[in-house]
Amino acid sequence: MTDWPLTLMAVHAHPDDEATGTGGVLARYAAEGIRTVLVTCTDGGCGDGPGGVKPGEPGHDRVAVAAMRRQELKASCDVLKVSHLEMLDYADSGMMGWPDNDAPGSFWQTPVEEAAARLAELIRRYQPDVVVTYDENGFYGHPDHIQANRITMAALAMTAMTPKVYWTTAPRSMMQRFGEVMREFGADWEEPDPAGAAEMPEIGLPDEEITTWVDTTEFGGQKFDALAAHASQGENIFFLKMGKEKFTELMGVETFVRVQDDTGAAVPENDLFAGLR
Ligand SMILES: [Zn+2]
Numbered sequence: 001m002t003d004w005p006l007t008l009m010a011v012h013a014h015p016d017d018e019a020t021g022t023g024g025v026l027a028r029y030a031a032e033g034i035r036t037v038l039v040t041c042t043d044g045g046c047g048d049g050p051g052g053v054k055p056g057e058p059g060h061d062r063v064a065v066a067a068m069r070r071q072e073l074k075a076s077c078d079v080l081k082v083s084h085l086e087m088l089d090y091a092d093s094g095m096m097g098w099p100d101n102d103a104p105g106s107f108w109q110t111p112v113e114e115a116a117a118r119l120a121e122l123i124r125r126y127q128p129d130v131v132v133t134y135d136e137n138g139f140y141g142h143p144d145h146i147q148a149n150r151i152t153m154a155a156l157a158m159t160a161m162t163p164k165v166y167w168t169t170a171p172r173s174m175m176q177r178f179g180e181v182m183r184e185f186g187a188d189w190e191e192p193d194p195a196g197a198a199e200m201p202e203i204g205l206p207d208e209e210i211t212t213w214v215d216t217t218e219f220g221g222q223k224f225d226a227l228a229a230h231a232s233q234g235e236n237i238f239f240l241k242m243g244k245e246k247f248t249e250l251m252g253v254e255t256f257v258r259v260q261d262d263t264g265a266a267v268p269e270n271d272l273f274a275g276l277r
Contacts, residue, residue, distance in 0.1 A: 004035035004083075006273055009128035011119065011152045013107070013144035014092065015044040015073035016230035020239070021139075021168045022132055023080055023223035024216025024254045025272060030081035031219070034273070037084045037126050038077060039119065041148050042107045044069035046092035046100055048234050055094065062092075068232060075229035079222055086122055088115065093143045101143055108143040115147070116154035123159045130272045131156060132256065135167040140203055156260070163276060165260035166212060170204035174250075181250055185241050205257065211267040212256040220248025 008029050010022045018026065018038050030036050045062035046055045047069055053060045070087070077085045090107035094100035101108050107115070123131070133152040138145025149167070156162055170178075216223065224244045230236050239247055258267060263275025 005033070006276060007035040007037060007126055007128040007130075008272065009037040009039065009123070009126060009131045011039045011041070011131065011133040011148055013041050013134070013138070013142065013148045014047065015040055015069040016047075016076070016227070016233055016236060017145075018073075018080070018082075019076050019223060019226035019230060020236075020251075021134075022254065023076075023226045024219050024252065025132070025214055026080040026082055027219035027222040027226075028214070028216045029272070030083065035083045035126070036081070037086065037122070037128060038082045039086045039088065039122060040073060041088045041115070041151070042090045042092040042144050043087075044073075044092050046094040046098070048232055050232065052232075052234060054234075055098075055100075066092075069230075072230045072232065076226040079226040079229060084126070088118060090115065090144075093147070096141055096143050107147050110147070112147070112150045112154050115151040116158060119151050119155035120158040123155055123162065128162055129276050130164045130166065131162050132166045132168060132272070135169060135257065139168060139170075162260070163262040164258065164272065166256040166258055166272060169210060169255055169257050171207040171210055171255055172204050173207050174253075174255075175204045178250060181242065181246065182238070185238065185246075209257070210255045211258040212269050212272060214254045214256070214270060214272060215252070216254055217248055217252035220244065220252045223251065224248065 012018050026036050043066035045066040047065055049060045049065045090110055091105045093106040093108035100106055134145045134149045136149050221244055224247050227236050227239055265275030
């Protein structure tokens with residue numbers, strides 16, 4: 001494992017999160033000769049089935065969905081040149097409030113220490129210099145994303161060997177632009193009900209609270225192609241409708257909050273490995 005000067009590990013909840021959340025940094029750092037390790041925690045079995053069959057609808061077979069999504073994940077990793085894919089294979093817990101939340105074997109039901117111990121083993125094996133995962137709200141409140149944050153932070157505490165740790169985020173300025181493009185491209189996009197929106201935790205962060213802005217526009221095509229590998233999932237089709245150029249304009253800079261740092265690199269920074277090379 002010493003042949004690699006530096007290693008990036010991204011911990012994600014479902015097949016396709018690696019593309020939307022960190023496709024740019026995975027592609028960019030692979031191109032720079034950095035080893036990239038993707039840990040995907042669940043099997044994505046609560047995703048859309050072939051032909052767009054939604055979970056809970058007749059004909060939705062979560063075993064078949066998981067098998068399809070595993071193939072899609074491998075294709076996405078090929079596009080992004082991910083060095084190592086590690087799947088923890090917990091059962092997808094579905095959206096908050098779904099009965100799948102409580103199913104035995106679901107990621108959400110798995111004790112944090114148990115899943116964290118498995119992740120800690122991977123951290124010891126790969127010795128990542130940088131680990132990236134979601135914030136404590138899982139960016140938008142999905143139980144599997146929240147659980148990914150919890151097991152990652154617990155595994156990092158168990159191993160105490162990772163110099164830099166980040167949570168993915170989005171700047172509020174970008175969320176605004178995102179809304180505009182949604183309305184432009186998403187024919188069936190409905191304005192969120194203001195009453196419901198008020199109860200939702202705010203997504204993203206004010207621009208000045210973001211510590212790390214990584215320009216990945218050069219890799220926008222790869223990020224788009226990685227997402228295209230997950231075209232079976234309804235929410236990705238919206239992005240794909242934008243086309244490469246618009247997608248890269250909107251999603252070309254990936255942003256993070258640095259939550260752990262041993263390097264003393266000044267913030268804001270434009271490189272996850274600032275202070276390490
Ligand atoms: Zn997800």
